[in-house]
Amino acid sequence: MKDFESTNHQNRSVTDDGVYSVAINQFELAAERLGIDPGTRKVLSHSKRELIVHFPVKMDSGDVEIFTGFRIQHNLARGPGKGGIRYHPNLTLNHTRALAMWMTWKCAVTGIPYGGAKGGVICDPKQLSLTELERLTRRYASEISIVIGPGKDIPAPDVNTDAQIMSWIMDTFSMHLGYTVTGVVTGKPLEICGTLGRVDATGRGVMIVTREAAAKAGIPLQGAKIAVQGFGNVGYFAAQLLEQQGCTIIGVADSEGGVYKEKGIDTEGLKAHQNNYGKLTGYKDADTISPSDILEVPCDILIPAAIEGQIDSTNASKVQARLVVEGANGPTDQAADDILAERGITVIPDILANAGGVIVSYFEWVQDNQAYFWDIDEINAKMEAVMIKSFNNVSQVSEKRSVSMRDAAMLVAVERVSETMKRRGLYP
Numbered sequence: 001m002k003d004f005e006s007t008n009h010q011n012r013s014v015t016d017d018g019v020y021s022v023a024i025n026q027f028e029l030a031a032e033r034l035g036i037d038p039g040t041r042k043v044l045s046h047s048k049r050e051l052i053v054h055f056p057v058k059m060d061s062g063d064v065e066i067f068t069g070f071r072i073q074h075n076l077a078r079g080p081g082k083g084g085i086r087y088h089p090n091l092t093l094n095h096t097r098a099l100a101m102w103m104t105w106k107c108a109v110t111g112i113p114y115g116g117a118k119g120g121v122i123c124d125p126k127q128l129s130l131t132e133l134e135r136l137t138r139r140y141a142s143e144i145s146i147v148i149g150p151g152k153d154i155p156a157p158d159v160n161t162d163a164q165i166m167s168w169i170m171d172t173f174s175m176h177l178g179y180t181v182t183g184v185v186t187g188k189p190l191e192i193c194g195t196l197g198r199v200d201a202t203g204r205g206v207m208i209v210t211r212e213a214a215a216k217a218g219i220p221l222q223g224a225k226i227a228v229q230g231f232g233n234v235g236y237f238a239a240q241l242l243e244q245q246g247c248t249i250i251g252v253a254d255s256e257g258g259v260y261k262e263k264g265i266d267t268e269g270l271k272a273h274q275n276n277y278g279k280l281t282g283y284k285d286a287d288t289i290s291p292s293d294i295l296e297v298p299c300d301i302l303i304p305a306a307i308e309g310q311i312d313s314t315n316a317s318k319v320q321a322r323l324v325v326e327g328a329n330g331p332t333d334q335a336a337d338d339i340l341a342e343r344g345i346t347v348i349p350d351i352l353a354n355a356g357g358v359i360v361s362y363f364e365w366v367q368d369n370q371a372y373f374w375d376i377d378e379i380n381a382k383m384e385a386v387m388i389k390s391f392n393n394v395s396q397v398s399e400k401r402s403v404s405m406r407d408a409a410m411l412v413a414v415e416r417v418s419e420t421m422k423r424r425g426l427y428p
Contacts, residue, residue: 205356
């Protein structure tokens, strides 16, 4: 029998203040600068709706295990909730709250008509068989079906979830209603009304913002040395697309280990090695380094594209990049932000840098609602236009107010949400 002690809700805390404190502090700083009224600040510092579910799943052994899941909607003033579902053994309630809040700001800073939401299940999917994963997903989908829907809250893939899991959620939701509802989730396979361009969307968005930020900072992309933490969809496609722009990928790491080569790593060769062996270490054409060392290698641009809280007060002084582009959500804490700013290192924040995924998810939702689908050139062109416009808006606010790009992005986002709330009024 597999050991599920670490995933059972009775054996771990479902709250964690670390990441949530970062999210709240970012919001409070923006609200103070904008002069947001106390009532609106109270509303935006809390989630609108939080669903916690404890549900049984029959394992292949015949035993029944209890899993804990969440679906949190932070704010729905600008439209339906939007945000991914992650499966992770360290997921907590406050962690999910923070991610939902960041989704509100991410949607607002890009101008797409969504609110913020997030969800997930405390589990290690690597310990589950495919049939166990399907049963867990369908039961979780049933539990949260009361709060999701194409006009209510639209989940998407996140850490350790993918198009297949979205398929199971869509099918489960549809079976409950008795007809097919494609728009209940995004990030679906093309065969069930997914969209072209979704798989590489977040990484493509990171590339676009990196290109724009590098140009503004006077960093030529041709020959620019780039280090990437995380080699899943975001990190891999960001690295691949930046390599096509003439950049040199000198280091890549995942949770198990990393590789480094000053003259450059072939991303396609590294990806083939990862696919064959399930890890980056052992790649014959580069030296092995630790996952944390990737953040400290000498480079022009650092892309943390793994998980939250990777750059903090203990290592921010060791970052040797000129530009940090956040492919992950919340990879840099407040103390690290201050240290990087003092050292003259520009940080392009997550709510702007990794917004390509939610933008193309929005396109998928629009196409599902219309039952009319676009070609890849149209999707990529539309996404690039939104990313560039969003970057320029944030950059202008940064220069006008003499604040960091993160603070500027938060000012743009919080102001848009608070103005929407003001226009709608307080019910009743």
